[in-house]
Amino acid sequence: MQGIGLRTLQRGVASGRTASMFPRRNGFKFARGPAAAAAVLSRSKSGGVLDVYASGDSIKTVRDLPPLPKAPKYPCPHLTDEEVVQYLEPLYNLSWYLGVRAMKWNGQIRIPLVLAKKMDFLTFDDALKFTNELSEIVKTEKHHPQINIAPSGRLSLELDTHTATIPGVCPPNKDDPLHIYPGVTLRDVRLAILAEQLWDKYRNELKLAKDVQFEPNPTRKLQSVRKNADYRKLGFFRPPSFGDDMWRNVKFEILAYMLSEEINTR
Ligand SMILES: C[C@H](O)[C@H](O)[C@H]1CNC2=NC(N)=NC(=O)C2=N1
Numbered sequence: 427m428q429g430i431g432l433r434t435l436q437r438g439v440a441s442g443r444t445a446s447m448f449p450r451r452n453g454f455k456f457a458r459g460p461a462a463a464a465a466v467l468s469r470s471k472s473g474g475v476l477d478v479y480a481s482g483d484s485i486k487t488v489r490d491l492p493p494l495p496k497a498p499k500y501p502c503p504h505l506t507d508e509e510v511v512q513y514l515e516p517l518y519n520l521s522w523y524l525g526v527r528a529m530k531w532n533g534q535i536r537i538p539l540v541l542a543k544k545m546d547f548l549t550f551d552d553a554l555k556f557t558n559e560l561s562e563i564v565k566t567e568k569h570h571p572q573i574n575i576a577p578s579g580r581l582s583l584e585l586d587t588h589t590a591t592i593p594g595v596c597p598p599n600k601d602d603p604l605h606i607y608p609g610v611t612l613r614d615v616r617l618a619i620l621a622e623q624l625w626d627k628y629r630n631e632l633k634l635a636k637d638v639q640f641e642p643n644p645t646r647k648l649q650s651v652r653k654n655a656d657y658r659k660l661g662f663f664r665p666p667s668f669g670d671d672m673w674r675n676v677k678f679e680i681l682a683y684m685l686s687e688e689i690n691t692r
Pocket residue numbers: 500568569570571585586587588589590
């Protein structure tokens with residue numbers, strides 16, 4: 427059932443004008459390390475097509491993460507290209523990834539990105555303990571994650587900022603319903619780094635988490651980066667220059683991503 431839906435969606439996308447903006451998987455270029463990061467920066471500054479990049483291999487533990495950024499005030503802007511390279515690349519290396527969530531907001535369907543990680547605890551109770559400790563951090567951060575705990579002890583953490591703005595587009599006009607569009611901001615990056623520190627304690631000190639942690643598969647990791655690149659290139663919001671037909675196709679592509687997301691693989 428799902429396969430048919432996906433193929434239909436892909437046909438819809440392939441026949442649409444936006445097809446070339448989303449190169450198919452075999453059209454990807456890969457680059458690694460600082461060169462890759464530099465490529466992303468220079469290309470995005472020149473307004474060109476963003477390459478998919480894989481993160482450098484130097485970030486292996488929570489201690490390799492960059493220092494906490496300052497918390498911006500709500501509403502906060504979505505991450506810039508520079509912030510993606512500085513913060514998301516290292517987080518990807520520690521098994522964080524970008525996912526999408528569908529929600530309704532003022533009657534509109536919105537599909538924001540979320541910064542996410544799955545953490546495997548020894549038991550359901552250990553995952554609950556972690557959640558309770560995290561809630562203290564959440565209080566001081568004044569930033570709230572979405573948490574799901576499976577009976578097996580797998581905790582899924584999803585971070586996004588509800589009141590986010592899109593740099594360069596928001597605020598074009600405060601009456602525009604697209605003025606606020608949920609997404610990933612520096613507040614989510616902060617919470618991710620703090621959660622990662624707590625997770626590290628549970629795994630390495632308390633030994634209440636599994637040795638082998640959930641790894642998003644490499645394809646998914648790259649898709650996740652691609653999603654982010656496409657997302658910031660085109661936006662999940664509707665740029666003023668997009669006609670109805672073009673916007674419809676962009677939404678199809680996002681839906682195709684959602685259907686192909688691997689979920690609960692355990
Ligand atoms: C006023 C208050 O701090 C805001 O409503 C905060 C609360 N926690 C929040 N949490 C998240 N995840 N996104 C927000 O935009 C947000 N806003």
